[in-house]
Amino acid sequence: MSRQNDGFEFKFLLLQKVLSAFFRVVNVFVRWDRLWYLIGAVNIATLRDRLRRDNLHHAGYGVQAATPWMPGNERWRSADGSYNSLDHPRMGMACSRFGRNVPLTEAIPDSGEALLDPNPRVISCELLARKTFQPAIRLNLLAAAWIQFETHDWFSHGQPIKDDPDPFKIPLRQGDDWPDRKPDGCMHIRRTCPDPTPRETWLGGTPTFLNRNSHWWDAAQLYGSERKLQERIRSGSDGMIKLGADGLLPDDDIHPGVDFTGFNDNWWIGLSLLHNLFAREHNAICAALKREYPTWNDEELFQHARLINAALIAKIHTVEWTPGILGHPALRFGMHANWYGLPAEASGVPLRPIRAALGSESEVAHGIPGSRTEQHSAPYAITEEFAAVYRLHPLLPEDVLVRSLTGSEETTYPFLDIQGEFSRPLMKKHGFADLLYSFGTQHPGALTIGNYPNFLRQFQKFNEPLMDMAAIDIMRDRERGVPRYNRFRELVGKKRVKTFEEITSKPEVAAKLRKIYKDDVDRVDLLVGTLSEDLPDGFGFSDTIFRVFILMASRRLKSDRFFTDDFRPEIYTELGMDWIDNNSMKSVLQRHVPELAMPLEGVNNAFAPWNKI
Numbered sequence: 001m002s003r004q005n006d007g008f009e010f011k012f013l014l015l016q017k018v019l020s021a022f023f024r025v026v027n028v029f030v031r032w033d034r035l036w037y038l039i040g041a042v043n044i045a046t047l048r049d050r051l052r053r054d055n056l057h058h059a060g061y062g063v064q065a066a067t068p069w070m071p072g073n074e075r076w077r078s079a080d081g082s083y084n085s086l087d088h089p090r091m092g093m094a095c096s097r098f099g100r101n102v103p104l105t106e107a108i109p110d111s112g113e114a115l116l117d118p119n120p121r122v123i124s125c126e127l128l129a130r131k132t133f134q135p136a137i138r139l140n141l142l143a144a145a146w147i148q149f150e151t152h153d154w155f156s157h158g159q160p161i162k163d164d165p166d167p168f169k170i171p172l173r174q175g176d177d178w179p180d181r182k183p184d185g186c187m188h189i190r191r192t193c194p195d196p197t198p199r200e201t202w203l204g205g206t207p208t209f210l211n212r213n214s215h216w217w218d219a220a221q222l223y224g225s226e227r228k229l230q231e232r233i234r235s236g237s238d239g240m241i242k243l244g245a246d247g248l249l250p251d252d253d254i255h256p257g258v259d260f261t262g263f264n265d266n267w268w269i270g271l272s273l274l275h276n277l278f279a280r281e282h283n284a285i286c287a288a289l290k291r292e293y294p295t296w297n298d299e300e301l302f303q304h305a306r307l308i309n310a311a312l313i314a315k316i317h318t319v320e321w322t323p324g325i326l327g328h329p330a331l332r333f334g335m336h337a338n339w340y341g342l343p344a345e346a347s348g349v350p351l352r353p354i355r356a357a358l359g360s361e362s363e364v365a366h367g368i369p370g371s372r373t374e375q376h377s378a379p380y381a382i383t384e385e386f387a388a389v390y391r392l393h394p395l396l397p398e399d400v401l402v403r404s405l406t407g408s409e410e411t412t413y414p415f416l417d418i419q420g421e422f423s424r425p426l427m428k429k430h431g432f433a434d435l436l437y438s439f440g441t442q443h444p445g446a447l448t449i450g451n452y453p454n455f456l457r458q459f460q461k462f463n464e465p466l467m468d469m470a471a472i473d474i475m476r477d478r479e480r481g482v483p484r485y486n487r488f489r490e491l492v493g494k495k496r497v498k499t500f501e502e503i504t505s506k507p508e509v510a511a512k513l514r515k516i517y518k519d520d521v522d523r524v525d526l527l528v529g530t531l532s533e534d535l536p537d538g539f540g541f542s543d544t545i546f547r548v549f550i551l552m553a554s555r556r557l558k559s560d561r562f563f564t565d566d567f568r569p570e571i572y573t574e575l576g577m578d579w580i581d582n583n584s585m586k587s588v589l590q591r592h593v594p595e596l597a598m599p600l601e602g603v604n605n606a607f608a609p610w611n612k613i
Helices: 003-029 037-054 112-116 120-128 141-154 227-233 269-292 298-325 329-340 352-358 384-389 420-430 432-440 454-458 469-479 485-491 507-516 526-532 543-558 574-582 585-592 594-600
Strands: 168-171 186-189 399-403 410-414
Touching: 003 037, 037 329, 037 543, 112 168, 120 168, 120 469, 120 507, 120 526, 141 269, 141 298, 141 432, 168 469, 186 469, 269 298, 269 420, 269 432, 269 574, 269 585, 298 329, 298 543, 298 574, 298 585, 329 543, 384 526, 384 543, 399 432, 420 432, 432 594, 454 469, 469 526, 485 526, 485 543, 507 526, 526 543, 585 594
Parallel strands: none
Antiparallel strands: 168 186, 399 410
C-alpha cells in the first residue's frame, strides 16, 4: 500500500474515532432516530463501526477441515459454503459453529432453578399470548414470509434432541390447560442438539452449537447446503432447477404436501410462494445465460445463475425489505448507501465531494458490493445473538384470507390449514397468482408484546411432540447463553434501564413485567424486553434488536468475497451484473406472474400493501 493510502487510512480511522466519541455524547441526550436523517445516518454508521470492533467474537470453527476442493470453488459458491475464504476455507461452512455478538464470558447460561426463572410457560400465557391481533399496517404478508425465507438461508440449529432423556421441565400452574402435561406435572422442552465437536478450553463455560446451514448469504434455502441435495434439486439440463409439468417445485417424497427444495422445515404456503418464485427466477437467469453463452455446460449455467440469484435476493433484502420494515428516513438512506454508496446529493446537500474524499475503495462512498473483503474483529459466522433477535413469530397472523384476482371469491383459512401437508393442495386449488395477490393485500402481525400467535403456542409438526413455541423461544435464549435484556442493551452500547417504565410507555405492560419478573428488571428476557420497547418512528422492531441488525446485515455482505472482491463481471458476467442492478422484487413478481401488474401499479415497495382490485 502506498504512503498516500496509508495516510488516508490513518486520517479516516481518526475521523471514525472522533465521530464515535461525538455521537456517544450526543446520544446521551438525543437518540439517533430523533436527529435530522442525514446526521442520523452518520450516527448509525459510527455505531456500526463500534459494533464491528466490540461485538464480534469467535467461538471456534468446530469442523476440523473443509470438504475436498472441487474445480470451480475459486469462481463460484461451493454447496456447503466452504472456500468462500480461500485462505480460511472452513469459515462459514455448513456445520461450523455459531459465533457471538457478546464476549464469551457474557454468554454463559444460568444454572439450576435460575435457568427456569421466571417460568417460560407463565411468560407465554401472561405476556406473549395474542389477545387481539395487532397488524403491521405498513407491511404486507409477503414481508413475513420473506424473513422466514431468509432465515432459512442463514441459520438452523437442527432438530432438538429426539427422545431427550433430560429435557427442560417447566412446572405448570394449577388450571393451566396445556394438554401434554407429563406425569411429573410439567411441560417438557427438548434441548438443542449439542455440538459434538472437540471443545477448546478457552471457551470456558460458553456453550457452542453448530449451524446446519451455510452461514453465507448464498440462497441455501433454495439450493441446499450440501452437494448431494443440490444435485437432487437440479434438472440436469441447462443449469435449471427441476420443476414439474405444472410449473411448481416437485413434491417432497418424505413429507407429502411440502415442496422439495434446499430447506423446507417449518413449511407453509408463504414459503412455498417464495421458493417457487425464485426457482423460476433461477431458471429465467439460466435461459438468459444460455442465450448469451451457448457453449456453457449445465454446471457453468447453474453455478452462475445461483450467484446472480443469490445476489439479487440479498439486494432485495437490503434495499426493499429492510426499508419496508424499518421505515425511518435515516435507515432508508443508510440501506441504499449500504448497497449503492452515497448518492450525488440528498435533500439539497451535495455528497459528491464526500464520495471523492473517501476514495474509490470506501464502502461508505460506493457501497459494500465490490468493496474490499473484511472480517473485522473475528472470523465470519452467523451468531447466536443474531438468531435470537430474529425471533419474529408475531409477524404471523392467525388466519389468511385468500382473494381472487378475477372475482369476488374470498376464503379464510386458519393458519394451521395453510402449513405443512396442506401447503401444496392449497397452491393447486387457488393458484400462484391468487395466493401472491392475497399475501400482497393482507397485513402481517406487529412485532409487539401480547401479539404472539396462539396457534404456535399449541403447535405440532409432523412426527414431533406438541410445542409451545413462545415458551421454547424463551428457553432457547437462556439455554444458549444469550444475555438477558438489560445486560444485552449494555453490551450493544445502550444504557441500562432502571425501571420497567423505561422499557415501555404502556403502564399495563410495565405492571405485568414487574409482577412476572418479581420487580427485578435485570431478569427480563431479551425477547420480552425487545417486544415491549417503544419503537423508533417508522420501525417495525425495537432499537435494541436494530443494534445487532446493523452489524450483521452489513457483515453478511462485507465478509463474503462474492459480494466484495469477487463482485465483478469476471465472476458474475456482464449479464449477471446487469440482472442484479436492474431487477427488484416487483420486477421478479411481474416477470413470473404478469397478472399482478394492476395490484402492483404505483406500488414502490413490493413488501408494502398492494392495490386491491
